[in-house]
Amino acid sequence: MDDKITIEPLTQSDADGAYQVFEATIPAAFDQEGIGSLLDDIQGEITQKKAMIRKALQAKDNIKASVFFLVAKMGDVIVGTISYGPCGEEIRECTEGRLNDIGELGSLYVTPDFQGQGIASELIVALVTELQRRGIKQFCLDSGYRIAQKKWQRKFGEPYVVANNYWGEGTDHMVWLCEVQDFIVK
Structure with a gap:
């Protein structure tokens, strides 16, 4: 198997592989928390x-599609995903609607066996490059996972909003607002 990672737009034939990424990573994230x-x-x-994958694939022919995904592959195996689409309910709530018109970077998952190898960073760079190509100037993202929050603070700085105790006592939700140009690799 080729051990070089490629990042490309999601296609219909990638759907099952993307589903497998979610099935492996989401339970692991909950366990870590x-x-x-x-x-x-x-x-x-x-x-x-x-x-979201199904919606992205249905809208794929529409350049203004509401959701799009990129996938990271090692050979033919999908090892990571990232998406861009309308901001989610938590962002709307936590920001009292201030970011309703800003698209959200989301669904950033890398399978456990491939974490810690820079694949998530490569996915982010590929996504912001695509956003710049589309003329999009800002994006937002959010997380209620403490481990992800620490990573996002290192990568994206201090959050735009911290919703204290959003998920219950001692469990905050954080939202970041980012400028695309700040994350373009030059």
Whole structure:
């Protein structure tokens, strides 16, 4: 198997591979957060991500598609995903609607065996490059996962909003607002 990572737009033939990424990474993320017992929430998150894939594939011919995905592949195997689309409910709530017109970087998942190799960073660079190509100036992202929040603070700086105790006592939700130009690799 070729060990070079390629990043490309999602195609219909990638759907099952992307689903497998969600099925491997979402339960692992919940486990890392100490909430692996929330099986209904895990399944709900996986189902929501799969629906986003289907929506992105249906809209693929539309340049103004509401959602699009990029996938990271090692050979023919999908090892990561990233998406861009309308901001989600948590961002709308946490920002009191201030970012409703800003698209969201989301669905950034890398399978556990390939984490820590820079694949997520490569996916982010590929996505912001595509956003710049499309003339998009800003994006937002959010996270309720503490481990991801630490990573995002290192990568994207201080959050635009911190919604304290959003997920219950001691569990915050963070939202970042970023300028595309700040993340273009020159």
